[in-house]
Amino acid sequence: xxxxxxxxxxxxxxxxxxxxxxxxxxxxxxxxxxxxxxxxxxxxxxxxxxxxxxxxxxxxxxxxxxxxxxxxxxxxxxxxxxxxxxxxxxxxxxxxxxxxxxxxxxxxxxxxxxxxxxxxxxxxxxxxxxxxxxxxxxxxxxxxxxxxxxxxxxxxxxxxxxxxxxxxxxxxxxxx
Numbered sequence: 001x002x003x004x005x006x007x008x009x010x011x012x013x014x015x016x017x018x019x020x021x022x023x024x025x026x027x028x029x030x031x032x033x034x035x036x037x038x039x040x041x042x043x044x045x046x047x048x049x050x051x052x053x054x055x056x057x058x059x060x061x062x063x064x065x066x067x068x069x070x071x072x073x074x075x076x077x078x079x080x081x082x083x084x085x086x087x088x089x090x091x092x093x094x095x096x097x098x099x100x101x102x103x104x105x106x107x108x109x110x111x112x113x114x115x116x117x118x119x120x121x122x123x124x125x126x127x128x129x130x131x132x133x134x135x136x137x138x139x140x141x142x143x144x145x146x147x148x149x150x151x152x153x154x155x156x157x158x159x160x161x162x163x164x165x166x167x168x169x170x171x172x173x174x175x176x
Contacts, residue, residue, distance in 0.1 A: 021145070027126065034118040038111050041085040047115060049078050050087060050104060054112045058091065058101040087111055120157060 035047055042050060045068075052067050053059060059067075065075035079102055082088035087108035093099035104112070127135060146153070 028123070034115045034122060037118075038115065042082065042087060042111065046078050046082055046087075047112075049075070049082065050108055050112050053088060053102060053104045054109065058093075058103040060093070060099060060101055064102060082108065 035042070035044060038047075049064065049068060052064060056063075056067070061075055061079065062072055064079070065072040068075060070078075079088060079090075083090065086105055088102055089105055090100045090102055093101045127138075130138065143153075
């Protein structure tokens with residue numbers, strides 16, 4: 001059984017909460033583990049780009065860079081690598097022939113779905129080891145934590161929405 005440190009100032013001790021979340025985040029590195037099978041084709045930052053493309057559909061480079069909070073030149077290098085790996089491609093924007101948009105290939109879409117499925121399976125395996133009361137408490141705590149960080153809820157396992165990691169920009173429409 002894991003030893004828990006009693007908070008010095010009660011349960012509101014921010015340092016104790018921070019340490020608990022940092023410890024849990026090490027466990028939640030399942031994103032990296034779930035990428036192991038596609039590691040030769042996409043790094044974790046490149047996979048993040050694939051997820052954004054999956055979420056938003058065909059997207060202009062500047063918009064993609066903004067969503068990823070990277071410089072357009074960095075986004076361009078990432079896109080070039082994803083295109084070379086067969087995971088994304090460039091298309092002429094049908095509504096403005098002077099622009100190009102980036103989108104996932106079928107292989108890129110399958111990659112996002114496969115990695116997300118493995119990630120969900122690993123997390124479910126950990127959650128199954130908790131008692132129902134612990135799972136309920138964890139849901140309550142993580143919901144509050146996610147709301148405090150403005151992170152939207154991830155979709156259910158049977159959800160057909162195209163948001164594989166639960167991330168959606170509420171301001172930008174799909175494909176913006």
